[in-house]
Amino acid sequence: MSIQQQLANLKNNRIFELFVVSVIIISALEIGAKTYDLPPIAATITYFLDLFITVFFLFEITVRFVTEPDKKRFFKSGWNIFDTLVVLVSLIPIQDSEMALLARLVRVFRVLRMVSIIPELRILINSLLRALPQLGYVVLLMFIIFYMYAAVGSFMFKEINSDLWGNIAISMLTLFRIMTFEDWTDVQYETMEVYPLSWIYYLTFIFFTAFAFLNMVIGIVVNVMEQEHNRANAEEAANEPTMAELKQELAEIKQLLQAQNKVKL
Template sequence: MYENIRYSLNNLKNNKLFELAVVTVIIISALEIGAKTFSLPDGAMSFTNILDVFITVFFLFEISIRFIADEDKKSFFKKGWNIFDTLVVAVSLIPINDSEMALLARLVRVFRVLRMVSVVPELRVLINSLIKALPQLGYVILLMFIIFYIYAAFGSFIFKDINPELWGDIAISMLTLFRIMTFEDWTDIQYETMEVYPMSWIFYLTFIFFTAFAFLNMVIGIVVNVMEDEHAKVRQEKEAADNNPTIEDLHKEIQELKQLIKEQGKG
């Protein structure tokens, strides 16, 4: 009896229409959160409150289906996305009104939008790739910080008297360099210092080359390599799953055999 229920819930979980319904509810949840940031009439506020209850109940229903349909329930909460979804659903059960936890409940409801990542496999691959790339990116960020620090110290010593608001100390200089790296009106800063130091353009061009070009390409290269490895891993897992039949596949074959035997018996 339990296996039949689990089998039915697993089919529901893997049903494309059900997945589409989950994505639709997540989108509605995002729109509902955005709507609450505006001043709404009482009728609209009542509707959004009812909608919030529906969304919370639906997410609770969906996570329950996933848990019951899972073959290895002991490993269900060993997966990061399952833990994230469960926490979001659990905290969403906190009443928003007349509660000391109201602010926390509202903030967590914002994270329900991130459930889109856990539902769409392609988005999960992207996030997993970024997380796995962090150790390698850490060294690039450390090297970039060293470059920032050197140029900020140099800029503070040389350009401080020209514009203290941009080069007053090393902290302000690093913020200015970040502005330059993002190309936010950096030519205005360059021309201002060039009036005193005509060759100061070398300072800006070399900094932009190291940060905006060299380091940015290094970051992109690392992320792309990790994403390729992650996609290859997903393909291997899919091939292994296709070659190794699951309990649901065996259950389906048994049902088909029973149906075949039943039809032959009638014949």
């Protein structure tokens, strides 16, 4: 068995995949531990642990590259490019380096490798990215609604509470607070003391933003996620051998066996 085949078996090994995930989790915990003031022994342990994680990630990305039949195809995947950049920049030594800050920041992004390793997480991220163009129009429409209601609120309620309705920018922040239901009734009751019907203003705004637009966003993301699942299933099915290919391979094996038997006779 060739080295490439052995590495391919290692890559497809379930235990190895779980070990990679475990190392990523340990890397996340190690990054979090470095934000505390550690005693010298713990700092030394985290230092050598960081070296091990860096070397292991380098080994893991090398295995994935070597076992890829088409090397150009390897770099066509955005996740492979991301993993490679994270691993390469992680090789920058942290101590006594002008790029120490960059190296520390990139080590934080090693946690995102969990996404590239687990297919389900990749589908979620890809769905969100593919949904962004459609979500852009929803966000634009929501901004228009925010702007209109903020202008009305500033004109009507500025004299009641200038801290919440002083200008259109502050009014938009207040409306964001209302949309997230953060003590929004206090704001409403304050204006209702002067304008008893101002509850219509708040309820219509909440209906448009918290209910209508939120359901739009959920609908778009769910629709794109379903498309992404179908695309992933189609790619998986395309990579699997078809029944016709299996029959052809069996026929070729049968012909080879028959030829060998004739040679022996």
